[in-house]
Amino acid sequence: MTTSHARRNFVKLAGLGGVVFASGLPGWATAARRDAIAQDFYFVQLSDTHLGFNDPAINPDAEGTLSKAVAAVNALPGMPDFVVFTGDLTHSTDDPVERRKRLTHFRDIAAGLKVKDVKFMPGEHDASLDRGKAFSELFGPTHYTFDHKGLHFIALDNVSDPAATIGDDQLQWLAADLSKLDKRQPVVVLTHRPLFDLYPQWDWATRDGQKALDLLSPFEYVTVFYGHIHQEHHHMTGRIAHHSAKSLMFPLPPPGSMPKRRPLAWDANAPYRGLGFREIDVDQKGHHVTVAEYPVVKG
Amino acid sequence: MLSKNSKHGLLIAAAVCVAGMGAYTASLFADRAQHAQERVIKMSVKRFEYSPRDVMLKKGVPVVLEITSLDVPHGFNLPDLKVRADILPGQVTRVRLVPDRTGTFTFRCDVFCGTGHEELDGLVTVTE
Numbered sequence: 562m563t564t565s566h567a568r569r570n571f572v573k574l575a576g577l578g579g580v581v582f583a584s585g586l587p588g589w590a591t592a593a594r595r596d597a598i599a600q601d602f603y604f605v606q607l608s609d610t611h612l613g614f615n616d617p618a619i620n621p622d623a624e625g626t627l628s629k630a631v632a633a634v635n636a637l638p639g640m641p642d643f644v645v646f647t648g649d650l651t652h653s654t655d656d657p658v659e660r661r662k663r664l665t666h667f668r669d670i671a672a673g674l675k676v677k678d679v680k681f682m683p684g685e686h687d688a689s690l691d692r693g694k695a696f697s698e699l700f701g702p703t704h705y706t707f708d709h710k711g712l713h714f715i716a717l718d719n720v721s722d723p724a725a726t727i728g729d730d731q732l733q734w735l736a737a738d739l740s741k742l743d744k745r746q747p748v749v750v751l752t753h754r755p756l757f758d759l760y761p762q763w764d765w766a767t768r769d770g771q772k773a774l775d776l777l778s779p780f781e782y783v784t785v786f787y788g789h790i791h792q793e794h795h796h797m798t799g800r801i802a803h804h805s806a807k808s809l810m811f812p813l814p815p816p817g818s819m820p821k822r823r824p825l826a827w828d829a830n831a832p833y834r835g836l837g838f839r840e841i842d843v844d845q846k847g848h849h850v851t852v853a854e855y856p857v858v859k860g
Numbered sequence: 861m862l863s864k865n866s867k868h869g870l871l872i873a874a875a876v877c878v879a880g881m882g883a884y885t886a887s888l889f890a891d892r893a894q895h896a897q898e899r900v901i902k903m904s905v906k907r908f909e910y911s912p913r914d915v916m917l918k919k920g921v922p923v924v925l926e927i928t929s930l931d932v933p934h935g936f937n938l939p940d941l942k943v944r945a946d947i948l949p950g951q952v953t954r955v956r957l958v959p960d961r962t963g964t965f966t967f968r969c970d971v972f973c974g975t976g977h978e979e980l981d982g983l984v985t986v987t988e
Contacts, residue, residue, distance in 0.1 A: 724972075
């Protein structure tokens with residue numbers, strides 16, 4: 562992606578009210594740039610690490626990729642305020658013992674992050690076979706809120722129900738939480754699946770996601786960061802901006818671009834291509850969110 | 861003794877009643893006739909396979925998919941033709957549809973059912 566292309570993305574999304582700059586330039590988000598846009602803080606999103614996945618044709622470094630990403634985050638200029646993992650920490654297993662083993666192994670690797678404020682969320686691979694039991698034992702609640710420097714963050718669980726719903730109880734909890742906020746309060750939603758119907762043919766949707774979007778729509782500044790689809794994707798529903806993150810295990814094809822949703826094969830000429838994490842800069846008022854994508858390893 | 865107006869009202873009410881019953885009966889027959897024309901396709905699903913995996917349909921021809929789960933709860937989601945259903949073990953789930961366009965469309969399980977869940981899908985092909 563060229564700088565001019567990236568800027569066009571900015572204009573396009575800003576025009577819709579998302580106010581997002583998406584850059585694919587590795588190393589583009591430097592401390593100097595963060596100073597230049599007078600950001601107040603930044604955080605890092607990692608997603609879909611799928612620890613336990615094992616197919617050398619897809620990722621011959623399945624065991625080492627997360628560790629490399631942790632090292633890359635630790636090497637960022639300036640420490641992020643916090644890091645969030647938006648689900649599918651581990652690859653699914655039918656064995657509850659193995660599931661806990663993988664989640665524990667994941668937690669041990671994530672403990673290598675220098676920043677100690679780390680938020681964890683489940684994906685369907687972690688939580689759908691036991692309704693989030695193992696995840697909760699190791700990481701705590703599957704949905705929660707927190708406030709950080711003027712922003713209200715909401716972690717929504719759309720994976721513990723194997724049918725991919727948020728569920729009425731959680732929607733009521735969301736409505737109660739939002740009812741306490743001013744409509745100009747900037748809100749960031751963290752979730753695993755897309756809340757809109759991105760591509761239901763590949764199960765890239767949340768069955769009752771529209772109900773959550775209806776609750777969020779009165780708010781002026783809402784941004785959703787999610788995972789699940791293993792690629793960068795940007796979309797607006799009304800004035801709500803949605804940004805999916807890359808995976809740290811394998812990329813998936815663009816929605817509907819192939820007959821089957823299958824992991825893209827490893828390219829020995831471009832190792833780790835399609836994998837990465839992102840930095841999210843937030844301006845002082847919390848009205849402007851800037852996204853910069855990083856590869857696992859510098860090319 | 862009923863007034864002239866009351867008699868008139870009763871006659872109208874009786875006529876509406878008869879007409880209503882007639883319409884209801886007609887709709888029942890129409891419904892039965894439609895169901896009689898419906899083609900029934902029996903399907904089963906288990907971890908991680910639909911049987912049959914390829915389903916051939918005709919555009920405009922009503923069909924009922926009678927789907928049974930052989931193990932755990934599954935889903936049947938065919939977004940392109942706007943049908944979805946939960947498929948629970950121990951019961952037959954009937955999915956009615958009238959394909960309104962031709963093409964090949966993916967259906968998949970949308971209830972996470974295990975390690976091979978993401979491979980649990982099939983194809984509906986609709987021809988003229």
